[in-house]
Amino acid sequence: MFITIEGIDGAGLSTQSGLLNEYLLKKGKKTLLTKEPTNSLIGGLVKAALKKEWSTNNIALQTLLVADRAHHLASEIEPVLKKNVIVICDRYILSSIAYGSLDIPLQHLKQLNSIFRKPDITILLDAHPKIALERIKTSRYSVELFETEQHLTQVRKNYLSLKNFFSNTYVIDANNPADQVFKDILKAVEKKIY
Numbered sequence: 001m002f003i004t005i006e007g008i009d010g011a012g013l014s015t016q017s018g019l020l021n022e023y024l025l026k027k028g029k030k031t032l033l034t035k036e037p038t039n040s041l042i043g044g045l046v047k048a049a050l051k052k053e054w055s056t057n058n059i060a061l062q063t064l065l066v067a068d069r070a071h072h073l074a075s076e077i078e079p080v081l082k083k084n085v086i087v088i089c090d091r092y093i094l095s096s097i098a099y100g101s102l103d104i105p106l107q108h109l110k111q112l113n114s115i116f117r118k119p120d121i122t123i124l125l126d127a128h129p130k131i132a133l134e135r136i137k138t139s140r141y142s143v144e145l146f147e148t149e150q151h152l153t154q155v156r157k158n159y160l161s162l163k164n165f166f167s168n169t170y171v172i173d174a175n176n177p178a179d180q181v182f183k184d185i186l187k188a189v190e191k192k193i194y
């Protein structure tokens, strides 16, 4: 079972990924909690570009994200899925497409990502950009590329327009307190996790 958590920055992706992981561990499941961009060399290049430590163009950034994903799947995700581990991935293909399609044609991004495993469950955390930005400002030292209200408003729209891209996608209201958001996630997906 491959579960991905998606949504704009500050929607609470890492918080909810962690809560879901704890919940499943308590139920005696084996899990892998992981994240994209990854901590590999390729993921490091992506993260450094997002923090403006170096600059490249968007097509190079998307290509790096795809390379990072290919490596992530092959080296970490696929091997454990074979052992019936539940994988929770904090950001996946929808994030690349929702952010990337600000600058790159949607069809091209979809094609770049078409070879990858589809998630069994996608949890799309939908938060208002104002609320998400407030959370980012109080939790982080730096605000990254794309993190203005105007950008996040467009990215949020992009995510919502992708809600039928993968089957079993659940849009969850992420403006509520974290424990309520988690209850809503469980209500949507609990019966589907085995």
Ligand SMILES: Nc1ncnc2c1ncn2[C@@H]1O[C@H](COP(=O)(O)OP(=O)(O)OP(=O)(O)O)[C@@H](O)[C@H]1O
Residues within 6 Å of the ligand: 008, 009, 010, 011, 012, 013, 014, 015, 016, 135, 136, 138, 139, 174, 175, 176, 177, 178, 179, 181
């Ligand atoms: N539902 C919530 N209500 C209020 N605060 C929240 C909620 N969810 C997360 N937070 C807080 O907001 C901050 C950002 O949360 P989190 O790191 O989970 O977001 P994220 O979507 O993973 O963001 P990032 O873009 O940084 O990866 C943290 O300080 C977290 O404790």
Ligand SMILES: [Mg+2]
Residues within 6 Å of the ligand: 013, 014, 015, 090
């Ligand atoms: Mg996060």
